[in-house]
Amino acid sequence: MAFKLPELPYAYDALAPYMSVETLQFHHDKHHLAYVDNGNKFAGAGTKYDGKSIEDICKEAFAAKDMPVVNNVGQHYNHNHFWKWMKKGGGGKSLPGKLAGHVTTYGGYDKLRTDFVQAGVTQFGSGWCWLAVKGGKLEVMKTPNGENPLMHGASPILGCDVWEHSYYIDYRNARQKYLEAFVDHLVNWDHVEEMLGQVK
Numbered sequence: 001m002a003f004k005l006p007e008l009p010y011a012y013d014a015l016a017p018y019m020s021v022e023t024l025q026f027h028h029d030k031h032h033l034a035y036v037d038n039g040n041k042f043a044g045a046g047t048k049y050d051g052k053s054i055e056d057i058c059k060e061a062f063a064a065k066d067m068p069v070v071n072n073v074g075q076h077y078n079h080n081h082f083w084k085w086m087k088k089g090g091g092g093k094s095l096p097g098k099l100a101g102h103v104t105t106y107g108g109y110d111k112l113r114t115d116f117v118q119a120g121v122t123q124f125g126s127g128w129c130w131l132a133v134k135g136g137k138l139e140v141m142k143t144p145n146g147e148n149p150l151m152h153g154a155s156p157i158l159g160c161d162v163w164e165h166s167y168y169i170d171y172r173n174a175r176q177k178y179l180e181a182f183v184d185h186l187v188n189w190d191h192v193e194e195m196l197g198q199v200k
């Protein structure tokens with residue numbers, strides 16, 4: 001099955017001023033599209049990955065150190081969710097029930113926010129910071145380039161893109177400010193709760 005660029009689940013101006021129209025146009029229409037096109041080239045019809053779930057392709061490619069697939073299909077998976085992990089009027093500490101329980105066990109919202117932002121700030125170069133479930137517990141993680149927690153034995157439930165293409169237009173080099181705005185004003189906790197509910 002061919003990979004396809006999903007539509008944004010909101011208008012291009014929905015996330016302003018925290019993420020601009022220009023950022024979303026470049027990031028979704030150009031960057032994500034390139035991952036889709038390359039994903040189809042490296043893992044599409046006629047390859048050994050054809051017909052497998054995107055989650056299985058991520059894990060299999062990483063185990064095989066097949067980096068073109070890790071990075072392009074990984075980025076397709078990451079961005080599919082990244083768009084859904086944001087919404088207009090999102091963010092903040094009002095969390096859905098199941099997630100709220102896990103966050104309390106983790107050490108509370110403030111600790112989670114600090115650790116998540118810190119993971120994003122300290123990811124050297126391009127990559128992602130994550131909230132994932134490993135062994136039934138929440139864990140904050142960071143990964144380089146197109147990798148994600150699926151490739152490291154964990155289930156991602158929230159991720160923030162810290163590639164410069166995600167924040168440089170709006171925040172220049174202030175990656176921490178971008179991460180704080182993401183957590184405080186953009187996160188769609190409902191999609192986080194949904195992914196938490198799907199963790200096996």
Ligand code: MN3
Pocket residue numbers: 027031079161163165166
């Ligand atoms: Mn990106």
